Amino acid sequence: MPLIDIRDLSVSIPTPDGDVHAVRSVSLEIERGEIHGVIGESGCGKTMTGMAVLGLVPKGARITAERFHFDGEDLREKAQSLRGRHIGLISQDPAAALNPVLSIARQMDDVIRAHRDLPRKARRAEAASLLAATGLPDPERVLKSYPHQLSGGMQQRVVIAQALATGADFLIADEPTTALDVSVGAQVLALLRRLVAERGLTVLMITHDMDVIAEACDRATVLYAGRSVETGPVEAVLNRPGHPYTRALLAALPDAAPHGARLAAIEGSIPPPRSAIAGCAFAPRCPQAMPVCAAEPPPERVRGTHRWLCHLPEDAA
Amino acid sequence: MSATPMLDIDNLVIRYRAGLFAPRLKPAVNGASFRLVRGETLGIVGESGSGKTSLLRAVLRLLPVESGAIRLDGEDWLALKGDALRRARQKIGVVSQNPFLSLSPRLTIAEIVAEPMLAQGERQGPAMREKIAGLLADCGLPADFLDRRARELSGGQAQRVAIARALSLEPGLMILDEPTSALDVSVQAQILNLLADLKESRGLSMLFVTHNLKVVAHISDTLLVMRRGDVVEFGRTEEVIRAPAEAYTRELLSFGRR
Numbered sequence: 001m002p003l004i005d006i007r008d009l010s011v012s013i014p015t016p017d018g019d020v021h022a023v024r025s026v027s028l029e030i031e032r033g034e035i036h037g038v039i040g041e042s043g044c045g046k047t048m049t050g051m052a053v054l055g056l057v058p059k060g061a062r063i064t065a066e067r068f069h070f071d072g073e074d075l076r077e078k079a080q081s082l083r084g085r086h087i088g089l090i091s092q093d094p095a096a097a098l099n100p101v102l103s104i105a106r107q108m109d110d111v112i113r114a115h116r117d118l119p120r121k122a123r124r125a126e127a128a129s130l131l132a133a134t135g136l137p138d139p140e141r142v143l144k145s146y147p148h149q150l151s152g153g154m155q156q157r158v159v160i161a162q163a164l165a166t167g168a169d170f171l172i173a174d175e176p177t178t179a180l181d182v183s184v185g186a187q188v189l190a191l192l193r194r195l196v197a198e199r200g201l202t203v204l205m206i207t208h209d210m211d212v213i214a215e216a217c218d219r220a221t222v223l224y225a226g227r228s229v230e231t232g233p234v235e236a237v238l239n240r241p242g243h244p245y246t247r248a249l250l251a252a253l254p255d256a257a258p259h260g261a262r263l264a265a266i267e268g269s270i271p272p273p274r275s276a277i278a279g280c281a282f283a284p285r286c287p288q289a290m291p292v293c294a295a296e297p298p299p300e301r302v303r304g305t306h307r308w309l310c311h312l313p314e315d316a317a
Numbered sequence: 318m319s320a321t322p323m324l325d326i327d328n329l330v331i332r333y334r335a336g337l338f339a340p341r342l343k344p345a346v347n348g349a350s351f352r353l354v355r356g357e358t359l360g361i362v363g364e365s366g367s368g369k370t371s372l373l374r375a376v377l378r379l380l381p382v383e384s385g386a387i388r389l390d391g392e393d394w395l396a397l398k399g400d401a402l403r404r405a406r407q408k409i410g411v412v413s414q415n416p417f418l419s420l421s422p423r424l425t426i427a428e429i430v431a432e433p434m435l436a437q438g439e440r441q442g443p444a445m446r447e448k449i450a451g452l453l454a455d456c457g458l459p460a461d462f463l464d465r466r467a468r469e470l471s472g473g474q475a476q477r478v479a480i481a482r483a484l485s486l487e488p489g490l491m492i493l494d495e496p497t498s499a500l501d502v503s504v505q506a507q508i509l510n511l512l513a514d515l516k517e518s519r520g521l522s523m524l525f526v527t528h529n530l531k532v533v534a535h536i537s538d539t540l541l542v543m544r545r546g547d548v549v550e551f552g553r554t555e556e557v558i559r560a561p562a563e564a565y566t567r568e569l570l571s572f573g574r575r
Contacts, residue, residue, distance in 0.1 A: 041501040042472070152365070181364035181528060183565070186572055208501065211531075211573020238574060252506040254535035255574075259555060262513065263506035263535075269471070 003170060003202050004030035004053070007067035010226075011048050013058055018274045022048040022061075024226035024281075030219075035196055035203040037213040037234065040223035041249075043270055046206045049223070050172045053204070054089060055079025070170070085115070088163030092175040094155035098147040104131075104158055105143040111165040130161040135191055153184035160191065164199075174206045189216040210253060214238055222246050225271050225281035232306030242301055242308035245282045280311065288312060321391040323490050323522035324353040324376065329385035331371045344383065345371040347546040353539070355489075358516060358523040360537030360554065362530050362569070367543040369526050373492060376524070377409065378402060390489060407437060410483030414495035416475035420467035420482075426453070427463040430482045437486060452481040455518075457511060473504035477511065484515070491515075491523045497532060509536055530569040534558050542566050 011023040023045040030036040040046045051057055052068075053075060068075045070082055079087075091097050099107055108127035112118065118126065124143075131139035134157040147155055156176060163171055173192065177185030193216060195201050205217055213220050213234055221231040222243060230243040241247045250256060251264040268285040271277055280286070283293035290311060298309040331346040346368040353359040363369040374380040376387060378394070387394040390408060397405050413419045420429055430449045431441065439445060450460045456477040467475055476496060483491060493512070497505040513536065515521055527533050533540065533554075540557045542550035542565070549563045561567045 041503060182530070182569055182572055183364060186568075209573075210502075214574040215572060249502055252503045253531070254506070254509065255531045257535065259535060259558075260513070260538075262510050265506035265510055266503035 001072060002029040003032045003071055004028060004036075004204065005067055005069040006049075006053075007065060009049065009052065009063070009065040009068055011045070011052050011057055011061055011063050013061045015274075019062075020273045021226055022273065023052065024277070026221075026223065026226070026228045028221055028228060028231075030202060030204060032202050033196060033200055034218040035192065035205055035216055037205045037207060037217035037220035038223060039207055039210065039213055039220055041208060041270070043225075043273065044223040045226035046208075046223050047174055050089075050174055050204060050206050053079065054083050054087060054172060056083075084166050084168070086168055086170055088166055088168035088171045090156070090159055090163055090171055090173040090176045093179050094152060094159045095147060095179075097159050098155060100147050102146070103143070104145050104147070104150075108143065108158075108162060108165060111162045115166050127161075127165070130164050131158065133164065133195075134158075134161045135187075136161075151184075152180050153187060156180065156188050157191065160188075160195070164195070169200065170202045170204070172204045172206070175208070176205070177212060178207075178209070185212075186215065192216060210238065210250065222249075225277065226273075227281055227309075229282070229310075230306075230308035232303075232308075236303070236306040240303075240306075242303065242306065242314075243282075243310055244286045244288050244312070246308075248285075248287075280309070288316070321355070322352040322388075323355045323357075323390060324359075324524070325386075325388040326351055326376075327386040327388075329372070329375065329387065330383040331368070331375055331380060332383045344546050346375070346543075348385070349543075349548050350385075351539075351541055351548065351551050353490075353522055353524060355522055356516070356520050357538040358525055358536055360533030360540045361524065361526045361543065362528065362533055362540065363543035364528055366545065368546040369543050370494075372543070373494060373524070373526055376492065377411065378406070404437075407486040408489050410486065410488035410491045412476070412479050412483050412491065412493045412496045415499050416470075416472065416479045417467065419479055420475055422466065422468045425464050425466055426470075426478050429467065429478060430485055433482060433485045449481075449485070452484055453478070455484070455515070456481040457507075471504075472500050473507055476500065476504075476508055480508075480511065480515070484519070487519075489520075489522060491521050493523060493525045495527050496525075498527065498529065505532070512536065530566075531573075534570075542569075 006028040009023055009026045012019040012021050026049050038046045052063055063076060109123055112123045112126055128139040131142050136142050136157050177188050192203055196203060217234050220234050220237045221228050224245045230246050248266045252266055257263050266285055271281055279294045279296050280298045283289045293311050298311045301308050301310055301314045327350050329346055329349045330344050332344040333342055335342045361369050375382050427449050430452060431445060453462055458477050497508050525533055525537055537554045540554040541548055544565055550557055550566050
């Protein structure tokens, strides 16, 4: 049984101008001990999917799903109690996740105290050992510091230590390296990989960056307009993409074209979040679209554990 | 093509003051020398604290320099003062990272693009409006954008407006500070294509600053890598990419897909 088992998740937010379909149909299976990347551009629903798993959707939002399970428990009922105990969040901006006026010792202690019944000295020792586990060289000095005295990379390690302090075994990392320099981001990704190997963690990595997927993830799911359109092993998704959108996204990257040549920009824009979509959401922008694409929902194409939704036959990919 | 480089920087040192009695800090830029040939793009890469922003600010004359020389279009750029500096600044157009912070939400697009021209004493009127429509068209935006406001635009459209504004005084040098870092990959490709078109059609010289080596490796003719205030790498882009001299450059290049 996968740790995360989501089938046909939708999240709609009612507004006076009609429902905003933040997530239209996302399916996601994440096995224990894997880093699963969810990749997509702005407005594709990747963050809202993560927030739904955390039980943090906006007030009034409607969640529907065929299955929406964490470790066999229904997230629609249990998300609130699983959050913090089993599911942790690492957000994009560590400086915003930490309180600027409290010492790291105090902020680590707040988390440890809320989850474990330990005497003060043992909590302090636990805080130091968690910071050491995230690769911070001098935990005692970090504990005495305030967030502004730490670099961005160090702050992100403190946030990861806090997530570990809850005892969570599943982490949602929402763009954890976007605010960091490339070399520091690479170190944070290496840390996450190490923690997955050493502690048996499972990670949902939300990102817009194909390089982060390549660097850190085992499997990846591509979202477009609130739908999961492709999922599979990272190597297959990046090197033999099935969905035309994934291909277009990879082709638009600056290192996909020869030096100085024109880049293959994707024409058009994503469908408005309030609109209804009959067929494939990518059809209006797809260079290979056929009449059927705009009319009917695309069927699933399967190549081992690599699956995508497209009207084009499998050998066209 | 003229032989004078667009920008010629020689042994530039920039140092911030720590306080009256504090020990002198290590320079933010430690003797940078490079030149930007007319009609070319120079990419500057570096992480936070590498000195790339200090360098840009010095070229914009927003920061005093400790020593060294900057020649812009053959002119001693650091010697200019007052009105002469103000007039000469027309030679530089600037595009920054976040278009929603650099475009006023209260003004129409026409007013935003008009502002630099009005500041340099051009007259408002139908001729100016026509010029603005032309600038927008060059940046891939239809004329009905004139009366819209920045908050109605997507990130890519807003960045196109910022580029149109930077071009309004017909600068020879464009300074682009992380112009695509806030954009999605597919939009980034559109903006990079637009910049390549403008460079071609207007003969622009560009200073393109970013932390994304893959972006700058694609668009630049020459590449400069900075680290902790030092220029660690400077050369033709293809050569730097093919045979990076520094471990740091190799590390940046090896991140991600292979």
